[in-house]
Amino acid sequence: MGIVVVKDLTVEYEGVIALEDVSLEVSEPSFTVVLGPNGAGKSTLLKTLIGFIRPVRGIVRVLGIDPTKEPYRVRKLVGYLPQREFIERDIPIKVRDVILFGLLARRPPPRVATVRDLEKVREVLKIVGLEELADKRFDELSGGQQQRVLIARALVSDPKLLLLDEPLSATDVKTQVSILELLRELVDERNVSVIMVTHDVSVAVEYSDYVALLNRRLLAFGKPGDVLTPSNLVKAYGEGLRMFLTKEGRVMFIADQHICDFCEYCRSREWRRRRGAT
Amino acid sequence: MTSVSTVGQESGGEGEVLPSFVLYALIASVLVSFVAGTAGVFAVLRGVSFLIAGAAHAALGGATIALILATQTGIPFLPPIVGALLMALAMALATGYAGGRGITARMETAISVFFALSLCLAVAAISLVPSELMSQVWGFLLGDILLLTEQDVLILTVATLVVISLISIFFKEFTYICFDMEGAAAFGMRVHLYNYLLLSLIATSTVIATKAIGAIVVYAMMTAPAATALLHAKSIERAIILATALSLLYLCTSLLISLTLVNIAPGALAGVLAAVVYLISLTIKRARRRIRE
Numbered sequence: 001m002g003i004v005v006v007k008d009l010t011v012e013y014e015g016v017i018a019l020e021d022v023s024l025e026v027s028e029p030s031f032t033v034v035l036g037p038n039g040a041g042k043s044t045l046l047k048t049l050i051g052f053i054r055p056v057r058g059i060v061r062v063l064g065i066d067p068t069k070e071p072y073r074v075r076k077l078v079g080y081l082p083q084r085e086f087i088e089r090d091i092p093i094k095v096r097d098v099i100l101f102g103l104l105a106r107r108p109p110p111r112v113a114t115v116r117d118l119e120k121v122r123e124v125l126k127i128v129g130l131e132e133l134a135d136k137r138f139d140e141l142s143g144g145q146q147q148r149v150l151i152a153r154a155l156v157s158d159p160k161l162l163l164l165d166e167p168l169s170a171t172d173v174k175t176q177v178s179i180l181e182l183l184r185e186l187v188d189e190r191n192v193s194v195i196m197v198t199h200d201v202s203v204a205v206e207y208s209d210y211v212a213l214l215n216r217r218l219l220a221f222g223k224p225g226d227v228l229t230p231s232n233l234v235k236a237y238g239e240g241l242r243m244f245l246t247k248e249g250r251v252m253f254i255a256d257q258h259i260c261d262f263c264e265y266c267r268s269r270e271w272r273r274r275r276g277a278t
Numbered sequence: 279m280t281s282v283s284t285v286g287q288e289s290g291g292e293g294e295v296l297p298s299f300v301l302y303a304l305i306a307s308v309l310v311s312f313v314a315g316t317a318g319v320f321a322v323l324r325g326v327s328f329l330i331a332g333a334a335h336a337a338l339g340g341a342t343i344a345l346i347l348a349t350q351t352g353i354p355f356l357p358p359i360v361g362a363l364l365m366a367l368a369m370a371l372a373t374g375y376a377g378g379r380g381i382t383a384r385m386e387t388a389i390s391v392f393f394a395l396s397l398c399l400a401v402a403a404i405s406l407v408p409s410e411l412m413s414q415v416w417g418f419l420l421g422d423i424l425l426l427t428e429q430d431v432l433i434l435t436v437a438t439l440v441v442i443s444l445i446s447i448f449f450k451e452f453t454y455i456c457f458d459m460e461g462a463a464a465f466g467m468r469v470h471l472y473n474y475l476l477l478s479l480i481a482t483s484t485v486i487a488t489k490a491i492g493a494i495v496v497y498a499m500m501t502a503p504a505a506t507a508l509l510h511a512k513s514i515e516r517a518i519i520l521a522t523a524l525s526l527l528y529l530c531t532s533l534l535i536s537l538t539l540v541n542i543a544p545g546a547l548a549g550v551l552a553a554v555v556y557l558i559s560l561t562i563k564r565a566r567r568r569i570r571e
Contacts, residue, residue: 050464072466080464087458091323092513101454105465111450137512153461 001064003028003161003193004049009058011044018044022058022218026210028160029191031183033204033224036214037237042197043083045214046163049195050080063160076106079154079162079192084169087150089139095149096121096134102153124152128182144175151182155192162186164196168204180207300537302426303544306490307529309431309438310423310499315522316445317483318504319514320476323456325385327501329373329477332389332396333366333484334493339396340365341418342403345411358414359433363485365396370481374474421492423533423544430489437486441479452476453514491529491545498549499525502556509563528552 002025011019019041026032034042047053049062051071060067067074079102099121104111125131128148133141138149147167154162162183168176184207186192198204205211211227213220215236220227296304321327344361347353369392376388400415407415417425426434445452451472454462463469487496503524504517511517525548532547 052460052463075464075466078464080461082458082460082464086460088323088325088456091453091457092508092511092517093453093457094513097453098457101457101461102465104450105454105462105467109448109451150461157465 001061002026003063004195005059005061006045006049007059009045009048009060010056011041011048011053011058012056013044013053017216019048019055019214020217022214024212024218024221026193026195029187029193030209031187031194031207032196032210032212033208034195034197034212034214035205035236036199036219038199040199040215040236042199042214043165046080046165046195046197049163050075050078076157077159077161079157079159081147081150081154081162081164081167083165084147089146091139093138094134095125095130095136095138095141098138098149099124099153099156102156106157120156124156125149127155127186128152129178142175144171144178147171147175147179148182151179155186160191160193162192162194162196164194166197166199168198173203176203180204183207298428299424299426300533302428302431303423303533304530305431306423306426306434307526307533309434310487310490311522311525311529313438313441313483313486314500314503314525315507315518315520316442317480318500318525319507319518319521320445320452320456321480322501322504322508323514324452324476324480326373326389326477326480327497327505328386328389329370329480330484330500331497332369332373332393333481334488334496335393335400336365336369336396336481337362337485337488338415338418338493339400339403342400342407342415345414346403346406349408349411350406358418359485359489362418362488363482366481366485367478368392369396370477371474374470374477377473417492418488419493420543421488421490421495421545423490423529424536426490434486434489437482441483441486444475444479448472448475449514491548495545495549498552499528499545502549502552503528506552506556506559509559524552524555528555 004024004026006025007023009019009022010017022041022045034045036042044053048055048060049067051067051074054068062074063077065074065077096118100113100117103117103120104113121134122131125134128151130145130148130152133145133149138146141149151162151164151167154164164183167179171179180203183194183196187194187209196204196208205224205228208224210222211220211224212218213227213232213236219235220229220232318330321330340361340363341358342361343365344356344358347356347361369389372392373385373388377385404412404415451462451467454467455469455472455476459469459473484496484500487500491499503521506524507517507520511520528548528551529544532544532551535547536542536544
């Protein structure tokens with residue numbers, strides 16, 4: 001049995017069908033990227049796995065546990081990184097305390113940190129390459145460093161499964177690559193399974209074992225080369241998909257629906273559009 | 279408003295200790311500073327500063343309704359402060375319910391609706407309040423730290439101790455839900471419970487401070503020192519200490535000015551000081567950042 005098993009999953013979110021008849025099984029350890037346009041139900045899938053949303057029908061098992069019946073049991077065993085917009089980044093809190101959050105929030109009050117906890121914090125900071133920043137304020141770090149700290153927070157409780165919701169958003173290509181290399185290392189060397197949501201067909205797929213292409217329904221699931229075919233991409237993103245060459249020489253796919261103010265691709269694409277290039 | 283001449287007469291005797299109203303005002307200043315420092319910082323961090331304004335005006339509605347119930351329907355014992363507290367807590371719970379998993383915009387909408395409802399109830403009810411009791415209603419709106427009674431100070435002390443104790447006990451939980459409510463829920467924390475508790479403590483603190491300094495000034499006193507402290511402090515603990523110290527400084531300075539220099543409401547003066555210092559701090563901080571860049 002896979003670390004995550006989903007069968008015929010249908011989820012309604014605030015009266016709208018967000019996922020319909022989705023079935024997939026993720027083996028252990030592996031790196032799965034969940035791709036799809038905005039509103040495809042990717043975050044809904046993660047939230048269902050962690051027991052935030054109850055499905056209308058279907059079967060969900062995470063580490064063999066049913067999150068609809070035992071959500072708190074699943075949550076104590078899984079590392080989770082929410083979307084950037086849900087995290088208040090201006091709070092004066094130290095990096096060490098952000099990571100301790102991942103340990104202490106799983107315990108009952110009074111949630112006192114032990115010497116072992118502090119050692120564990122140092123250990124995960126070393127894994128994400130930020131050992132020297134333990135005493136820094138979280139809001140003084142760069143966007144990429146903040147994402148690494150949040151991944152460390154998800155890792156600190158030694159989970160077998162990491163669920164990451166858009167961990168690459170608002171980061172440049174160099175930072176994306178460093179985060180993806182870190183995640184790949186976690187899968188290969190520490191046997192942690194990763195399910196990562198991202199909204200555009202990006203560099204992430206190069207590091208993944210499996211890709212789930214979602215647009216309310218599961219359009220394809222399997223090895224990246226088998227899933228990312230032109231016909232599947234058109235089904236997910238529509239006809240407006242473009243190829244784009246990054247500064248590093250990688251070939252990227254950019255969907256027309258994807259517009260943000262942060263990423264290098266969008267800024268470049270906008271620049272191209274303004275120049276009248278196709 | 280207590281006049282300067284009265285104060286001079288009461289405190290003018292040789293070897294005389296502080297007059298009781300000055301002593302009560304000083305004790306209340308310390309108590310208000312503590313709640314403004316703790317609950318104020320968490321209100322700013324949680325993004326619900328507007329709850330302070332809302333709860334203060336809900337207190338006005340609650341106090342008015344309590345007075346009417348006591349005088350018109352013969353309900354034997356519902357002091358205005360209890361009515362104020364109940365209405366403010368109802369607003370806090372409605373805010374938490376509307377916010378769901380912590381969506382600030384929805385919480386602000388709930389606060390706005392409750393703010394309006396409470397004020398409308400207060401305005402509608404005020405016409406039914408006997409004229410001899412109107413001073414109690416306006417006491418909640420305007421407040422006066424120099425008019426507190428021994429019973430008021432006792433209620434303020436007990437309520438402050440409860441608020442400070444609960445915020446100290448659940449400091450980590452409140453920090454976590456302010457920083458990342460969804461993450462805290464994903465790690466198995468009962469976030470809704472702590473969210474309701476935090477909002478209730480902010481509302482209770484507001485009612486405590488409103489009793490002493492009035493519904494209008496309380497907003498400035500609970501948000502401005504906290505926001506000023508958060509501009510400079512390197513941790514939440516330090517922000518709380520700094521916000522408490524600033525609140526105490528503003529209240530004591532304004533009390534001193536009110537008692538010795540100008541016959542002016544000390545709460546209002548403290549509110550003005552708090553707002554001015556915040557604006558100066560913000561300007562300095564931004565100027566420093568521009569210079570660094």
